[in-house]
Amino acid sequence: MNSNIFKKKVLSSALILSCSAMLFSSCGNSKRNSDTDYSKVDTSKIEKTYQINFINSESDDMKKEILLGYKDSLDALLGKDHYTINETKVDNESSASMAALSSKSNGYDLILANGKTALEGASSAQSSIPVVGTGILNFQTLLNTGNSGLLKPTGVNTTGTSTISPMDDCLSLIIESASDLKTVGLFYSPEDDDAIYQNEALESYMTNAGIPWKEYELASNKTATGENNSSDSSSAKTAIAPKSPTVYNSVYGIDTLFQTLDEKQQIESPSSPASARASQVSEDWTLPIDENAPNILNGSSNEDIIKYAASECSVIFIPGQANIKDQMDLIKQITTDAKVPTVSNGLEIGKKTLTSIYTDPYSFGYSAGKQTYRILIKGEKPENMDIESVSSSVSVKLYSKDIATSLGRSFPKSFHEYQSYIKETEPGATTKKITDE
Numbered sequence: 001m002n003s004n005i006f007k008k009k010v011l012s013s014a015l016i017l018s019c020s021a022m023l024f025s026s027c028g029n030s031k032r033n034s035d036t037d038y039s040k041v042d043t044s045k046i047e048k049t050y051q052i053n054f055i056n057s058e059s060d061d062m063k064k065e066i067l068l069g070y071k072d073s074l075d076a077l078l079g080k081d082h083y084t085i086n087e088t089k090v091d092n093e094s095s096a097s098m099a100a101l102s103s104k105s106n107g108y109d110l111i112l113a114n115g116k117t118a119l120e121g122a123s124s125a126q127s128s129i130p131v132v133g134t135g136i137l138n139f140q141t142l143l144n145t146g147n148s149g150l151l152k153p154t155g156v157n158t159t160g161t162s163t164i165s166p167m168d169d170c171l172s173l174i175i176e177s178a179s180d181l182k183t184v185g186l187f188y189s190p191e192d193d194d195a196i197y198q199n200e201a202l203e204s205y206m207t208n209a210g211i212p213w214k215e216y217e218l219a220s221n222k223t224a225t226g227e228n229n230s231s232d233s234s235s236a237k238t239a240i241a242p243k244s245p246t247v248y249n250s251v252y253g254i255d256t257l258f259q260t261l262d263e264k265q266q267i268e269s270p271s272s273p274a275s276a277r278a279s280q281v282s283e284d285w286t287l288p289i290d291e292n293a294p295n296i297l298n299g300s301s302n303e304d305i306i307k308y309a310a311s312e313c314s315v316i317f318i319p320g321q322a323n324i325k326d327q328m329d330l331i332k333q334i335t336t337d338a339k340v341p342t343v344s345n346g347l348e349i350g351k352k353t354l355t356s357i358y359t360d361p362y363s364f365g366y367s368a369g370k371q372t373y374r375i376l377i378k379g380e381k382p383e384n385m386d387i388e389s390v391s392s393s394v395s396v397k398l399y400s401k402d403i404a405t406s407l408g409r410s411f412p413k414s415f416h417e418y419q420s421y422i423k424e425t426e427p428g429a430t431t432k433k434i435t436d437e
Contacts, residue, residue, distance in 0.1 A: 030153045030386045033370040036378065038434045043079030050083045050376050053108040055122055057090045057115035058135045062347070062361050065427045066114055066134050069362035073369020076434040078377070090117055110372055113160075116142060123158050130375050130382045133160030134364045137194040137321065139387050151387045159375075159382040161367040165320065165345040165357055166392045167201045171209070173397060177341045177355045178315040179409070183287070184213040185313035187306075187331070189220040189323045198319035198345070207282055215279040216309040218302045220323035287312055306331055310338035318353060320346020328352040336406050351418060354403045355411075358418075362427040363390045370434075394430045396421065 054070075056063045067085075074083050086108075111131045113119040119133040123143055133139060139162065140147040145154045150164065175181055184206060188195040199215060206213045281289070294300030294308045306327075309316060316335060318324065324331075325348050332352040335342050342353040350356025367388045374380045398418040399411050 030384055031374075031380065032386045033367060033374070033388055036370070036374060038077065038370070038373075041077055041373075041434070043077070043082065046078060046082045046377065048082065050078065050109045051107065052083055052085045052110050052112055052372070053088060054085050054112045055088045055090060055114070055118040057117035057121075059348075062135060063114060065361040066365035066368075068427055069360075069365030069367075069431065070112060070134075070369045070372075071365075072362075072428065073366045073434065074372065077369060077373040085112075090121060109376060112368060112372070119143075119158070119160070123156065128157070131158040131160075132368050132371050132375070132382070133158060134368050135163060135361075136160060137163050138197055141193055141197075151389060153384050153386055155383050157382050159371055159385040159387060161364045161371070161388040161390065163321065163359070163364060164198075164389055165359060165395065167198070167205055169357055169392055169395065170198075170202055170317070170343070170345050171205045171211075173345075173355055173357055174315055174317060174343050176397075176411075177343050179341075180314060181211070182314045183285070183312060184211055185309045185316040186213060186215045187218055187309070187316060187318045187322070187324060188215065189218055189222070191222055192220070192323040195319040195322040195324070199317070202317065203280075203282070207284075210284065212282050212285045214281040214285055214309075214312065216305050217279045218305055218324050218327055221326050222323050302327055302330060303334065306334045307338070310335050310340045313340060315341045315343060318342060318344045318346075318349050320344055320349060320357075322346070322349060325349050332403070336403055339407055341407060341409070342403075350398060351400065352403075353400065354407065354409065355397065355399045355415070356418070357395050358398050358421070359390060359395045360427060360430055363394045363431045366428070366431050366433075391432075393432075396430065 054067065058066075071085070108129055111122045111127075111129055113122040113131055113133045115135040119131070119136055119139075119142060122131045122133075136142060138150060139145070139154055139158070139160060140150060140152070143154055143156060143158060145156065147153075147155065150162065153159070174184060178184075186199045186202070188199055203213055292298070294304035316331075318328070318331065325346075328349055329352065331342065341355070343355050344350045344353040345357040345359075347358060347361070350358060367390055371385065371388065374385065375382060397411075397415045398421055399409075399415050400418045404410065
């Protein structure tokens with residue numbers, strides 16, 4: 001189908017979903033960063049030096065850029081002399097280190113938690129110290145709030161900035177990346193709620209745009225595959241291929257709402273995804289469902305699943321921050337050999353896909369700095385503050401030169417070469433600063 005037709009359908013779908021948001025969303029007293037007037041900030045009137053504990057469980061590169069954005073934001077809003085930051089590193093695999101967080105945070109005015117383990121540890125302490133989180137996609141699921149609105153207040157002493165990407169941007173990138181778009185494959189591992197969430201959000205757009213899609217379940221190093229679990233994740237048992245078409249997914253339901261954020265549409269209220277579920281396929285999928293397709297029942301390997309997906313799909317999407325990043329070398333090899341383009345919206349995974357949407361981690365830290373100002377200076381309560389997302393204007397489209405060369409593809413000036421962009425672009429280059437407002 002012509003890509004222009006797809007784009008028109010995508011825009012129409014976004015409009016419909018936006019209208020649904022206005023019809024079904026309820027008014028509340030929660031506020032966003034954009035509701036604050038930062039032009040009236042006067043750091044000379046701040047007398048106190050605030051003590052902030054930065055708890056990190058993410059990679060050093062992610063931590064470095066988020067912390068840089070956070071400090072730049074606080075420099076403008078508090079002044080360099082009015083805050084100090086102590087850094088605490090926690091091990092993703094150590095429950096003991098998480099348990100120790102409560103005692104380590106005593107005496108601080110605020111906790112900045114970067115990463116799932118850091119936020120879980122900081123929040124589980126149930127301290128009176130406010131917590132601002134970064135490096136998290138779905139706060140509601142992680143904190144077990146019971147809320148279905150991704151960007152709604154958590155109701156607990158925690159707020160933050162979500163790493164969610166605008167799914168209409170992802171779909172546009174998929175359309176641009178496939179030279180002849182007929183079908184889209186989506187990879188994930190069964191225990192990865194964040195990957196499932198992103199896939200289902202994207203699937204809702206594709207369904208409305210009339211683009212056939214199908215999920216393929218892979219094993220990551222975190223996937224439990226029973227007695228025959230292998231340390232070699234490339235040979236681990238994996239997906240359950242769907243036996244009949246279905247349109248059900250976790251995004252659909254009475255609380256499925258969308259909210260307009262900046263220029264783009266953003267997922268707002270999907271139901272909590274169920275991680276233990278079979279792979280799904282769109283109702284308009286036209287290829288026959290093979291009963292003998294690679295799946296967990298016959299002990300298929302990840303290699304088998306990826307090759308099968310490459311034989312069925314025009315393009316494959318791998319969600320950002322997915323657990324299957326340990327499988328990206330295998331995915332890259334098989335899909336490149338099969339001449340099938342791959343797309344992602346994550347920094348690490350984007351290194352090994354044909355194209356990706358890159359969102360500067362600096363922007364998440366900068367947004368968290370604004371939230372910190374609202375809590376410490378404006379007296380807002382984290383439990384009443386909306387979770388933030390960053391504007392799509394912060395994101396850029398990247399392509400990997402080696403894969404593009406192998407596939408014989410070239411891209412317009414609206415794309416940047418991955419390695420060159422990451423190496424040459426200063427953190428915060430796409431972030432709108434407080435001094436610019």
